[in-house]
Amino acid sequence: MNIQPTASHFIDGKYVEDTAGDAIPVIYPATGEVIATVYSATPAIIDQALASAKRAQKEWASWTATDRGRVLRRAADIMRDRNHDLSVLETYDTGKPYQETSVADATSGADALEYFGGLAASITGEHIQLGEDFVYTRREPLGVCVGIGAWNYPTQIASWKAAPALACGNAMVFKPSETTPLCALKVAEILLEAGAPAGVFNVIQGYGMVGASLVTDPRVAKVSLTGSVPTGRKVYAAAAAGIRNVTMELGGKSPIVIFDDADLENAVSGAILGNFYSSGQVCSNGTRVFVQKGIKDAFLARMAERLKGVKMGDPQDPDVNFGPMVSENQRNIVASYIEKGLTEGARLIAGGNVIKGDGFYIEPTVFADVTDDMAIAREEIFGPVLSVLDFDTEEEALARANDTEFGLAAGVFTADLTRAHRMVAGFEAGTCYINTYNLAPVEAPFGGSKQSGVGRENSKAAIEHYSQIKGVYVAMGDVEAPF
Numbered sequence: 206m207n208i209q210p211t212a213s214h215f216i217d218g219k220y221v222e223d224t225a226g227d228a229i230p231v232i233y234p235a236t237g238e239v240i241a242t243v244y245s246a247t248p249a250i251i252d253q254a255l256a257s258a259k260r261a262q263k264e265w266a267s268w269t270a271t272d273r274g275r276v277l278r279r280a281a282d283i284m285r286d287r288n289h290d291l292s293v294l295e296t297y298d299t300g301k302p303y304q305e306t307s308v309a310d311a312t313s314g315a316d317a318l319e320y321f322g323g324l325a326a327s328i329t330g331e332h333i334q335l336g337e338d339f340v341y342t343r344r345e346p347l348g349v350c351v352g353i354g355a356w357n358y359p360t361q362i363a364s365w366k367a368a369p370a371l372a373c374g375n376a377m378v379f380k381p382s383e384t385t386p387l388c389a390l391k392v393a394e395i396l397l398e399a400g401a402p403a404g405v406f407n408v409i410q411g412y413g414m415v416g417a418s419l420v421t422d423p424r425v426a427k428v429s430l431t432g433s434v435p436t437g438r439k440v441y442a443a444a445a446a447g448i449r450n451v452t453m454e455l456g457g458k459s460p461i462v463i464f465d466d467a468d469l470e471n472a473v474s475g476a477i478l479g480n481f482y483s484s485g486q487v488c489s490n491g492t493r494v495f496v497q498k499g500i501k502d503a504f505l506a507r508m509a510e511r512l513k514g515v516k517m518g519d520p521q522d523p524d525v526n527f528g529p530m531v532s533e534n535q536r537n538i539v540a541s542y543i544e545k546g547l548t549e550g551a552r553l554i555a556g557g558n559v560i561k562g563d564g565f566y567i568e569p570t571v572f573a574d575v576t577d578d579m580a581i582a583r584e585e586i587f588g589p590v591l592s593v594l595d596f597d598t599e600e601e602a603l604a605r606a607n608d609t610e611f612g613l614a615a616g617v618f619t620a621d622l623t624r625a626h627r628m629v630a631g632f633e634a635g636t637c638y639i640n641t642y643n644l645a646p647v648e649a650p651f652g653g654s655k656q657s658g659v660g661r662e663n664s665k666a667a668i669e670h671y672s673q674i675k676g677v678y679v680a681m682g683d684v685e686a687p688f
């Protein structure tokens with residue numbers, strides 16, 4: 206499969222190259238080899254992309270919503286037809302196993318395109334009768350939106366931002382993470398092929414400073430970032446200077462609370478999904494697993510047993526279910542946290558080792574006897590490190606689960622559903638799970654509270670973040686004035 210893209214950027218319906226930009230090597234995480242090279246967008250490229258989006262947005266907004274929806278649904282069909290190739294590319298871009306990318310990435314992108322394609326025609330205003338007079342509202346696009354992506358789900362992140370933005374009549378300039386630049390270009394190709402006018406969805410490459418240039422450009426009405434909290438703070442502040450609408454999908458250190466009466470197998474499965482899927486590189490991961498004392502030993506024993514099912518290896522091999530970290534840097538970050546966990550006195554139950562060799566592999570790791578003050582319990586690791594913390598009572602578990610600056614996700618496993626709903630009502634998190642973890646259907650809102658973000662992706666909630674309401678008062682009689 207040819208991995209080197211035609212060119213680095215996709216602007217105004219065409220691939221565009223400008224090698225004056227900084228070269229960005231695309232490194233395959235499974236082998237460490239450079240499989241492609243793209244170039245960071247120069248000011249000329251940034252201007253070309255924004256000008257193209259500004260121009261195309263006017264035409265796109267003049268289409269009927271039904272016609273816009275049809276394009277998005279056609280894009281979803283094309284994405285599904287190409288799921289295999291898109292999944293292979295996602296694996297090259299991220300190192301995630303094909304066993305995962307073939308069911309979780311382009312499929313999720315297609316779901317979003319299909320869902321918002323279906324919603325488009327229902328994005329309307331309302332009529333408010335006031336006696337003889339009345340008010341009507343118009344739900345209007347924002348204009349040019351900027352999407353900025355993280356590296357863990359490049360196809361999905363580009364699609365989750367493009368779909369609602371375009372459904373509402375906006376145009377978008379999307380900058381993928383410099384770590385995974387390849388997949389978003391395919392999303393741009395597919396939208397054009399599905400009938401979106403050239404310039405409605407553009408992709409440009411670059412490091413953070415290209416993102417910063419996009420956020421501060423006067424042509425930009427809205428910024429949607431998926432990334433870390435520190436980056437979120439910078440982007441939010443920069444957007445504020447232009448009073449721009451923002452969506453912030455940031456980091457987390459989410460809790461999973463497992464009570465004695467939980468179904469053990471499902472609780473272990475939930476903890477595996479919430480810590481080891483995508484080699485632990487998922488923002489909403491439940492990396493603090495609070496286990497009630499009565500079930501703790503059984504949980505640890507079963508978890509250690511289930512980890513024997515890990516098949517690490519070439520992520521393009523469909524039998525492999527655990528891939529490398531996305532980069533050497535990320536692998537080193539995770540290794541340093543494992544070191545910290547050992548130094549701070551946590552008990553290693555499984556894993557803990559970096560795998561020697563070309564790729565950026567590290568073992569799925571489980572710590573027990575973790576206390577709330579440990580770095581592995583407080584800081585986002587963004588890798589396959591599961592921390593088990595003991596608890597006695599429901600009140601204690603809830604208080605400790607919420608004792609974090611983050612608020613992205615939270616899960617609870619128990620057979621007592623009144624307790625489950627009590628826990629969820631008490632969780633300070635935007636995305637919660639009962640007796641499961643990390644499912645993200647496009648029909649459901651996804652996003653965080655506290656430091657984990659602002660706004661929601663997916664569900665009808667996303668329409669609020671990509672459109673604005675204009676209120677129109679219509680007088681049917683004369684105007685009464687005091688003089």
Ligand code: TXE
Pocket residue numbers: 353354355356357358380381382383411412413414415416417418420431432433434435436437439440454455456457487488489585587613658
């Ligand atoms: O993030 P970074 P990464 C979070 C996850 C982790 C991080 C990992 O929790 O913290 O993302 O992804 C661009 N102005 N989520 O390392 O470094 C940068 O080029 C404008 C949460 O990529 O923050 C990249 O494209 N842009 C998420 C993007 O910001 C700037 C799910 C993110 O970079 C910039 C996945 C600047 N000043 C990961 N600096 C969720 N909540 O859904 C950097 N960038």
